[in-house]
Amino acid sequence: MKEKKKEGKLNVNPRRALLLDREGIILALVLGVLLTWFGGLRALTLMIAFLFIAVAVTKYGYEEKKEFGLYEHERSWENVVSNGLVPLIGLVVSPLLYVTTVAAMEADKFASELGVLGGEPRSIITFKKVKRGTSGGMTVFGTWMSMVGGLTIALLGMMLYGYDWWTTLWITIIAFMGSLADTLFGVLEERGIGNKMTTNIICGLVALILGYLVFLR
Secondary structure, eight states, X not given: OOOOOOOOOOOOOTTTTTOBOHHHHHHHHHHHHHHHHHHHHHHHHHHHHHHHHHHHHHHTTHHHHHHHTOOOOOBOHXXXXXXXXXXXXXXXXXXXXXXXXXXXXXXXXXXXXXXXTSSOOEETTTOOBOOTTOTTXXXXXXXXXXXXXHHHHHHHHHHHHOOOHHHHHHHHHHHHHHHHHHXXXXXXXXXXXXXXXXXXXXXXXXXXXXXXIIIIO
16 A cells, blocks of 8 residues: 655646556556466456556546656556566466455555545554655555455456355455555665565565465465
């Protein structure tokens, strides 16, 4: 649930934002083929839903994010890897792990994209107020949005895979824990250790491990 890194004011058209560059498009197509190969159309449908929802929450509040210099535009292969690698690993092991890791990615997306719009962020370590865009910062609103993001994918997964409400609840909780791990490691990112891609991968790995312990052991 880290706050997005501040990079200065940007002048971008939101309709053209979030377009992948050539490398990103190629890798996204490869990821789509692999997801379909290992998990069929249900797995591909869930990932497409994740992407559409992620785009929507990123574009939400565009003007305010632009004012704070927090609006990201063109994405590349790093974004595809950070959001797709761990879910692909989870899918190979179990569909439940796949849904759980995608839910964690969405939880983090909701926290970072919507959390910057509500309240003053505080450091997850010291609880002191920090500037918007500080990695390792979190808001109460962003925390709630993280749970909403995880629940959204958990519910979509329930419709696609037919698991019960208890499983949906567990997936939501684990997704939130993954997003929380992202925030914790965001503190290191702020100190120059790692970057957004590595913290996103850590978010997914934490969800993958917790999902394995809950669902498969």
